Amino acid sequence: MRGILIDPFTRTVSEIETSGKLTEIYELLGVELVTVVSVGEDQSLFLDDEGLLVPKADQEYWNWKGSNQPYAGRGLILGLDDEGDNIDATMGSFEVAMLVTFLDKEGLDPEKYIGFGIHTW
DSSP states (O other), X not given: OEEEEEETTTTEEEEEEOOOOHHHHHHHHTOSOEEEEEOSTTEEEEEEXXXXXXXXXXXXEXXXXXXXXXXXXXXEXXXXXXXXXXXXXXXXXXXXXXXXXXXXXTTOOXXXXXXXXXXXX
């Protein structure tokens, strides 16, 4: 199926082919746990559920137009059918690119958005 991959590490938005299976989504995003956000009536955005916990030096950030917080790491958009199954994204890469802003991580405080402090020893 057709998906839209948002990659803040390369600062690109591109169409990809995917099975839409969870194991492949983990691999595409390079994550172990995902969260899903609705970005339209029939579109799902898969994100790294632990992205804001990654040390800032190793992470990249972006924003979806109208969102009140940054997203961390890669994102994948897939369509959603009436039964909740993944299907082809109906949005195109150009349309998605117009809704995405890649952020400069200098001055960005990820802890502000997770509700608790991150400590490394």
